[in-house]
Amino acid sequence: xxxxxxxxxxxxxxxxxxxxxxxxxxxxxxxxxxxxxxxxxxxxxxxxxxxxxxxxxxxxxxxxxxxxxxxxxxxxxxxxxxxxxxxxxxxxxxxxxxxxxxxxxxxxxxxxxxxxxxxxxxxxxxxxxxxxxxxxxxxxxxxxxxxxxxxxxxxxxxxxxxxxxxxxxxxxxxxxxxxxxxxxxxxxxxxxxxxxxxxxxxxxxxxxxxxxxxxxxxxxxxxxxxxxxxxxxxxxxxxxxxxxxxxxxxxxxxxxxxxxxxxxxxxxxxxxxxxxxxxxxxxxxxxxxxxx
Amino acid sequence: xxxxxxxxxxxxxxxxxxxxxxxxxxxxxxxxxxxxxxxxxxxxxxxxxxxxxxxxxxxxxxxxxxxxxxxxxxxxxxxxxxxxxxxxxxxxxxxxxxxxxxxxxxxxxxxxxxxxxxxxxxxxxxxxxxxxxxxxxxxxxxxxxxxxxxxxxxxxxxxxxxxxxxxxxxxxxxxxxxxxxxxxxxxxxxxxxxxxxxxxxxxxxxxxxxxxxxxxxxxxxxxxxxxxxxxxxx
Numbered sequence: 001x002x003x004x005x006x007x008x009x010x011x012x013x014x015x016x017x018x019x020x021x022x023x024x025x026x027x028x029x030x031x032x033x034x035x036x037x038x039x040x041x042x043x044x045x046x047x048x049x050x051x052x053x054x055x056x057x058x059x060x061x062x063x064x065x066x067x068x069x070x071x072x073x074x075x076x077x078x079x080x081x082x083x084x085x086x087x088x089x090x091x092x093x094x095x096x097x098x099x100x101x102x103x104x105x106x107x108x109x110x111x112x113x114x115x116x117x118x119x120x121x122x123x124x125x126x127x128x129x130x131x132x133x134x135x136x137x138x139x140x141x142x143x144x145x146x147x148x149x150x151x152x153x154x155x156x157x158x159x160x161x162x163x164x165x166x167x168x169x170x171x172x173x174x175x176x177x178x179x180x181x182x183x184x185x186x187x188x189x190x191x192x193x194x195x196x197x198x199x200x201x202x203x204x205x206x207x208x209x210x211x212x213x214x215x216x217x218x219x220x221x222x223x224x225x226x227x228x229x230x231x232x233x234x235x236x237x238x239x240x241x242x243x244x245x246x247x248x249x250x251x252x253x254x255x256x257x258x259x260x261x262x263x264x265x266x267x268x269x270x271x272x273x274x275x276x277x278x279x280x281x282x283x284x285x286x287x288x289x290x291x292x
Numbered sequence: 293x294x295x296x297x298x299x300x301x302x303x304x305x306x307x308x309x310x311x312x313x314x315x316x317x318x319x320x321x322x323x324x325x326x327x328x329x330x331x332x333x334x335x336x337x338x339x340x341x342x343x344x345x346x347x348x349x350x351x352x353x354x355x356x357x358x359x360x361x362x363x364x365x366x367x368x369x370x371x372x373x374x375x376x377x378x379x380x381x382x383x384x385x386x387x388x389x390x391x392x393x394x395x396x397x398x399x400x401x402x403x404x405x406x407x408x409x410x411x412x413x414x415x416x417x418x419x420x421x422x423x424x425x426x427x428x429x430x431x432x433x434x435x436x437x438x439x440x441x442x443x444x445x446x447x448x449x450x451x452x453x454x455x456x457x458x459x460x461x462x463x464x465x466x467x468x469x470x471x472x473x474x475x476x477x478x479x480x481x482x483x484x485x486x487x488x489x490x491x492x493x494x495x496x497x498x499x500x501x502x503x504x505x506x507x508x509x510x511x512x513x514x515x516x517x518x519x520x521x522x523x524x525x526x
Contacts, residue, residue: 182398
């Protein structure tokens with residue numbers, strides 16, 4: 001039972017990171033109808049930038065801010081310079097271009113920083129507090145929950161309570177009509193990419209200290225897990241992304257806890273296949289097909 | 293007094309074959325002008341060009357003597373043009389309230405929706421319903437209401453009666469007449485439903501194959517039997 005509790009809290013903490021990353025994928029999917037396969041590589045790039053600043057200044061938080069702001073800038077750049085010019089007549093085009101971006105980003109990072117793991121220290125202790133003899137939560141886990149929770153709340157407020165959020169939703173659902181109403185649709189698209197990439201960078205910064213360290217391929221497994229989470233929840237559903245992230249996080253920790261860490265990636269892929277076969281629109285998708 | 297909207301020898305084409313040839317028309321403030329004609333006559337193309345969605349090859353478009361050629365679609369609303377497109381363009385994933393607010397977002401100050409809800413009591417009861425839950429008539433009212441939130445000087449209306457019961461169509465036409473009389477709104481009304489359109493319009497023009505065949509007072513057009521037979525089919 002103690003082990004189960006320990007694994008559950010560990011799984012929720014991991015799941016929170018997947019949730020944030022899945023949310024980034026959902027944001028871009030809703031805005032641009034592209035699954036951003038470059039999200040992982042973009043997050044790694046900004047994490048490198050962040051940790052470079054941290055190493056140079058000694059301040060984790062300065063590096064953290066640089067990584068998030070870097071995500072905003074990189075997301076906007078990728079949309080303005082690359083994705084805008086992709087022919088969207090076939091959904092595959094965006095995917096192929098995104099995969100190309102992955103190769104470019106990972107190649108450049110390897111050239112600059114080398115292809116070995118670099119240490120990426122956490123801002124808080126990862127030693128868990130004891131609750132009745134069971135180690136459940138570390139300070140770092142609490143930081144992860146707080147950060148992801150804040151992002152979810154802020155995004156919800158942005159989309160449901162602010163004029164800009166309304167503009168972004170309208171621009172995504174009905175671009176032509178939105179233009180007639182004075183909405184700068186292309187600006188909203190850029191903003192959507194920027195926000196999504198920043199959320200992806202946050203997830204990247206949160207996950208790196210829990211892994212082996214920084215590496216150009218460090219987010220590959222994170223991407224697969226988060227993609228599974230997003231598909232599980234339904235690519236159109238932010239709520240689904242959060243729930244999907246937590247489910248995948250729990251699944252991964254239970255499987256690696258009870259069956260062995262080597263089985264965990266396989267479990268994620270099996271889940272992905274099962275969801276795609278059984279409920280390809282995800283658990284939280286609305287039944288109505290998109291018409292506009 | 294010069295006209296609010298002046299279109300002078302407008303030519304628009306998709307590729308090689310022009311869809312509109314040398315179209316000229318004027319709309320005064322407080323005037324409803326009906327654009328009539330068969331399918332494919334170029335009515336929708338005319339509206340889409342006026343709201344900046346299509347580029348013109350030649351000609352002049354001015355609103356209050358301001359040149360509108362080359363103005364981006366998303367800037368048109370600032371010039372006082374609101375376009376309710378064919379099929380109404382209600383954002384079906386947003387609520388009634390959100391759709392209406394969207395119409396006023398281009399202004400700094402908060403949009404005033406109370407007046408719109410007074411105008412359309414049916415919408416006031418369905419504020420939090422999503423667009424796709426509305427009937428055709430409610431969607432048309434929402435689309436017009438949303439255009440009015442922008443407080444336009446010129447309203448471009450594309451086939452408001454399409455798919456609506458005659459009673460609802462009559463309500464919408466009465467509303468247009470009322471708005472014109474009360475607020476001085478100018479309306480360029482594209483309609484297949486010639487009778488309804490001429491019942492409310494001050495002036496009418498008939499398009500055929502992209503050319504203006506005739507322009508006249510609405511009453512005169514309604515009474516011109518030859519014209520009705522040849523171009524309007526009733």
